[in-house]
Amino acid sequence: MDGTRRTAVVTGVLFLVTEVAAVAGLVLYRPALDGAAYVGGxxxxxxxxxxxxxxxxxLIAVIGTGVALYPVIRRRHEALAVGYVCGRLLEAAVIAVGVVSVLAVVTLRQDLAGRAGESPGVDPAAYEVAASALVAVRDWAFLLGPNVALxxxxxVLAYVMHRTGLVPRWIALLGLAGGTLICASAVAVLFGLYPQVSAVGALAAxxxxxxxxxxAVRLLTRGFTPIRKYPD
Known part of the structure; x- marks a missing residue:
């Protein structure tokens, strides 16, 4: 297996990991997104x-895709290669903010449960307000990370794939359409046109x-198509 084929396999695996981890994570920590109800229960x-x-x-898989693809993209467009790596780092950083917020909600619940028996005068309402604020931070991080940054x-990646022919054109066009649609959906959510967690939002994603x-499937099964030059 040559270096490019190995890179394709690693990248394909990492993309599949991002999908599985993102869905599993959301399903598992969803109870904490109730915020006030969670800390009091x-x-x-x-x-x-x-x-x-x-x-x-x-987070590791998101950063890994940028690092793995860097040498492949750099051969044709170094600026976009750097931009993609930086973009994935930013996406991971914003997601990390949301993760820390969820952990803070868990800490609030444990702290309230520990103090309830020791300090009868503790005010659960204050904990509930703090938890609600932390969930709001997580929600905004989710909008800016797995929506806008993603x-x-x-x-960026679909554009490079389209211009260089690293993958069949229809796959690159799917990426261009998907990236445009999810960014437009994020703007719509930002201005309150519909909730972030909704049927419309799910369809946009x-x-x-x-x-x-x-x-991912293409890279795992066929690898990259030999790179061609940019059209004049």
Whole structure:
């Protein structure tokens, strides 16, 4: 297996890991997103922490895709290669902010549960307000990370793939469409046109999901198409 083929396999695996880890993480730590209700209830800390662990795997995989693709993209466009790596680092950093917010909600619940018996005068309402604020931080991080930053990174990578022919054109076009759609959806959510977690939001994210899975399968099974020069 030559270096380029090995890079394609590693990149394909990492893209699949991002999809699995993102979905598993969201499903597992979802109880903590109730915020106020979570800190005042019995909690599900082991489940939430397992979700956070999945998010940590996601962070590593997101950064890994940028690093793995850098030498391949750099051969044709060094500036875009650097931009893609930086974009993936930014995406991972924003996701990390959301992960820390979820962990803080767990800490609040544990602290409230520990003080309830020792300090009868403790005010649960204050903990609930703090938890709600932390969930809001996580929600905004989710909008800016796996939506805006992901969309921008998808556009950069799909553009390079389209111009160089590293993958079949229809796959690159799927990425261009998916990146554009999820960015537009993020703007719509930002201005309150519909909730972030909604049927419309899920439909807007579907093309990006299809792009990453299709790209991963292509790289795992066929690798990169030999690079051609940019058209004049």
């Amino acid at each position: 019995p909690g599900a800390d082991p489940r939430v922490l397992a979700g956070v662990l999945c998010e940590m795997v996601l 969309g921008a990174n998808t556009l 579907l093309p990006v999901f299809a792009w990453e899975v299709t790209l």
